Amino acid sequence: xxxxxxxxxxxxxxxxxxxxxxxxxxxxxxxxxxxxxxxxxxxxxxxxxxxxxxxxxxxxxxxxxxxxxxxxxxxxxxxxxxxxxxxxxxxxxxxxxxxxxxxxxxxxxxxxxxxxxxxxxxxxxxxxxxxxxxxxxxxxxxxxxxxxxxxxxxxxxxxxxxxxxxxxxxxxxxxxx
Amino acid sequence: xxxxxxxxxxxxxxxxxxxxxxxxxxxxxxxxxxxxxxxxxxxxxxxxxxxxxxxxxxxxxxxxxxxxxxxxxxxxxxxxxxxxxxxxxxxxxxxxxxxxxxxxxxxxxxxxxxxxxxxxxxxxxxxxxxxxxxxxxxxxxxxxxxxxxxxxxxxxxxxxxxxxxxxxxxxxxxxxxxxxxxxxxxxxxxxxxxxxxxxxxxxxxxxxxxxxxxxxxxxxxxxxxxxxxxxxxxxxxxxxxxxxxxxxxxxxxxxxxxxxxxxxxxxxxxxxxxxxxxxxxxxxxxxxxxxxxxxxxxxxxxxxxxxxxxxxxxxxxxxxxxxxxxxxxxxxxxxxxxxxxxxxxxxxxxxxxxxxxx
Numbered sequence: 001x002x003x004x005x006x007x008x009x010x011x012x013x014x015x016x017x018x019x020x021x022x023x024x025x026x027x028x029x030x031x032x033x034x035x036x037x038x039x040x041x042x043x044x045x046x047x048x049x050x051x052x053x054x055x056x057x058x059x060x061x062x063x064x065x066x067x068x069x070x071x072x073x074x075x076x077x078x079x080x081x082x083x084x085x086x087x088x089x090x091x092x093x094x095x096x097x098x099x100x101x102x103x104x105x106x107x108x109x110x111x112x113x114x115x116x117x118x119x120x121x122x123x124x125x126x127x128x129x130x131x132x133x134x135x136x137x138x139x140x141x142x143x144x145x146x147x148x149x150x151x152x153x154x155x156x157x158x159x160x161x162x163x164x165x166x167x168x169x170x171x172x173x174x175x176x177x
Numbered sequence: 178x179x180x181x182x183x184x185x186x187x188x189x190x191x192x193x194x195x196x197x198x199x200x201x202x203x204x205x206x207x208x209x210x211x212x213x214x215x216x217x218x219x220x221x222x223x224x225x226x227x228x229x230x231x232x233x234x235x236x237x238x239x240x241x242x243x244x245x246x247x248x249x250x251x252x253x254x255x256x257x258x259x260x261x262x263x264x265x266x267x268x269x270x271x272x273x274x275x276x277x278x279x280x281x282x283x284x285x286x287x288x289x290x291x292x293x294x295x296x297x298x299x300x301x302x303x304x305x306x307x308x309x310x311x312x313x314x315x316x317x318x319x320x321x322x323x324x325x326x327x328x329x330x331x332x333x334x335x336x337x338x339x340x341x342x343x344x345x346x347x348x349x350x351x352x353x354x355x356x357x358x359x360x361x362x363x364x365x366x367x368x369x370x371x372x373x374x375x376x377x378x379x380x381x382x383x384x385x386x387x388x389x390x391x392x393x394x395x396x397x398x399x400x401x402x403x404x405x406x407x408x409x410x411x412x413x414x415x416x417x418x419x420x421x422x423x424x425x426x427x428x429x430x431x432x433x434x435x436x437x438x439x440x441x442x443x444x445x446x447x448x449x450x451x452x453x454x455x456x457x458x459x460x461x462x463x464x465x466x467x468x469x470x471x472x473x474x475x476x477x478x479x480x481x482x483x484x485x486x487x488x489x490x491x492x493x494x495x496x497x498x499x500x501x502x503x504x505x506x507x508x509x510x511x512x513x514x515x516x517x518x519x520x521x522x523x524x525x526x527x528x529x530x531x532x533x534x535x
Contacts, residue, residue, distance in 0.1 A: 034330065041323070061312045069319025069352060076326050077345040080338060141309050141369055 013053055020046035033079045041072045058141045201286075204304045208285045216439040217247040223491045230495035257428035262333055265425070269331035274430040277324030277437030280317040281444055287313055288447050289372045291457045291476035302457070302476060303372060310371045311363055314448055315356050318403065321441065322348040325405075325412065328434070329422035340421025343502065344412035347402060350509035351409075355399035357517035361385075361392040361524045362452050371448075375456035382463025386453040391520045393453040395513050397486075400445035402509070404438060406490055408497035411505060446486035447479075454482050 019042055026039030044067040051060030148156050221236070225243065228235025237243040261270060287310040291302030307313050322344060329341020362385040363369055366377035378385055386393045402409040413421030423434045450456060457475030461467050500508070 057307065058309045058312065061309050061316050065312060065316035065319060065356075069316060069322070070349060073319075073322055073326070073345050073349050076330075077342065077349070080326070080330060080342050080345070 009053055013050065016046045016049040016053070019043075020050070034076075037072065037075045037079055040075070041068065044068055044072065056144075058144050201304050205286055208290070208304065209282055212282070212285060212440065212443060213436075215443065216436060217251065219439055219442075219487060220250065220435075221247045222487075223494075226488075226491050227495050230492075251432070254428060254432040259428040259430055260425070262425050264333045266331035266333070269327045270425075271430070273324045273328030273331060274426070274433035274437070275324070276327065277321050278433050278440060280320045281437055281440035284314050284317050284444050285447070287371055288451060289375060289456055290479050291474065293372065306370055306372045309369050311359050311369045311374075311452075314371075314444075315352070315359065318441070318444065319348070319352050321437065324434075324437065325422050328426070329412075332422075332425040334425050336418045336420070336424045337422050340412045340418050340424070343418075344405060344422060347405070347409065347411060347505065347509075350506060351399040351402040351513070354395050354509065354513035354517045355403060357514070357521055358392040358396035358399065359448075359452060361389045361520055364521075364524055364528050365389065371451050371456075374452055375458065378455045379458055379462060384453065384455040384458070384462075389453060389520075389524070391516060392524075393449070395517050395520070396453065397445075397449055397489075399509075399513060400449065401490065401493060402505075404441045404445055404490075406438070406442065407494040408499050409505060410499060411502060442487060442490050443483065446483045446490075449486060450479060450482040 023039045023041075023043030023046060027036050027043065030036045030039060044063065048060045048063040048068070051057075051063055221243065224246075225235040225237075235243070236246045239245040239249050261267065286304040287307050289303040289306070291300075293301040293303060325344045325348075326341045329337040329339075329344070332338070362374060365385060365388065366374040368374055368377060374385075401407075405412050411421075412418075413423065418424070423431055426434060455462060457479045459467065459470040459473070459478055
């Protein structure tokens with residue numbers, strides 16, 4: 001019991017990290033798209049749990065809502081609509097392995113650089129720093145709102161503009177067929 | 178006989194760790210048992226009411242006025258054989274009903290059933306008061322659908338699969354207006370905690386259903402759709418899909434799907450009451466002449482309002498014919514979502530103008 005309360009958060013972190021990694025491996029290795037989608041769901045929920053462990057309740061719950069409740073349901077919908085037996089025999093993306101290796105190496109390198117060379121970046125997500133603004137203790141969603149809509153407003157608006165462009169593009173492409 | 182064990186028990190209960198860990202668990206358990214009891218009799222009330230609406234009697238044979246009918250139903254479902262189709266995907270087939278029930282019950286951990294004054298020692302009528310409770314509710318409600326999708330897919334039956342597909346499309350479409358409708362009252366209250374929202378309504382002496390009548394309407398319509406109830410019961414449309422996603426299920430697992438549907442009805446009602454109808458507040462909280470109504474405890478008001486909503490659910494079922502699928506999609510995407518967005522903009526504008534904040 002004492003061990004659990006002292007190291008509970010660390011134990012839970014490794015548990016959910018294992019879920020995330022196992023799910024990610026399942027997504028790329030399993031041939032049945034239904035199982036692949038369920039593995040992706042496990043990864044999403046594991047990431048949400050990691051957010052909750054860092055006391056980022058708002059982000060964690062939104063992760064469940066958007067990816068768990070929205071995106072994955074649409075994935076499953078499409079997988080159930082198409083003919084599963086036909087799909088299983090198709091080898092897709094077989095020739096892109098070298099490219100994938102390069103992209104993956106770059107991504108891992110960037111993450112490692114961020115963690116090792118810039119420890120301040122990692123610590124920026126500290127709960128104490130996020131929970132108190134102007135010396136006043138405020139709730140989690142409020143803290144997030146301050147950071148998003150005051151400190152990084154331009155970046156936020158630019159990102160939403162990109163999303164709008166992508167959405168209009170999808171509608172245009174969908175109409176053409 | 179010595180009573181030392183009682184003293185040691187009392188000591189254990191008095192410790193802060195115990196309160197921290199076990200008090201919420203105990204409260205949650207009590208909430209679940211109460212909800213289960215309500216569900217057992219809700220099914221009975223539904224059958225009786227539907228009977229009256231259709232000019233017949235409904236089940237009235239087991240016990241006085243048929244009051245023991247739920248017990249007979251539960252016993253029958255428990256001892257019935259739990260069949261599994263030969264070519265079903267076993268683990269998903271067995272897991273699916275649990276996935277429908279679990280999220281619905283977890284939501285009750287953030288619902289405030291009654292007033293919780295800040296005085297020390299006063300009882301708290303909720304299990305936990307989350308900062309982001311509203312999003313927590315919407316997120317968990319959106320997870321319940323996996324049980325339906327998995328159940329429909331793993332049964333290896335075309336009717337089940339079609340039911341699961343319809344359910345996926347329906348839930349994704351109606352989650353959006355449901356979530357948007359909740360943002361209006363949230364902006365008025367300036368809080369995402371369900372306790373905070375009710376307290377804000379108490380301060381203003383106004384149920385949010387009055388300024389947010391549009392959002393209230395949208396929320397309830399989307400809520401009926403989310404629970405797969407009439408007139409939105411396309412995932413289990415008897416006349417087209419046999420029984421939809423739970424065609425192959427029987428016994429306990431069928432009962433779990435059933436339980437999940439009714440638990441979700443209570444969730445939708447409880448959230449609607451909390452956010453729009455003042456939760457545990459009495460009617461017309463600003464009128465002093467009605468102060469004597471405060472003699473009735475808050476939890477009673479809460480459950481009275483919830484029961485009114487549940488009655489509405491049953492009334493709908495007895496009254497409306499089922500939507501066609503294209504009508505369902507048109508209603509969700511072409512009417513409810515634009516309406517919810519417009520309501521959001523007007524509310525945001527009014528909040529900024531009236532509060533004078535930028």
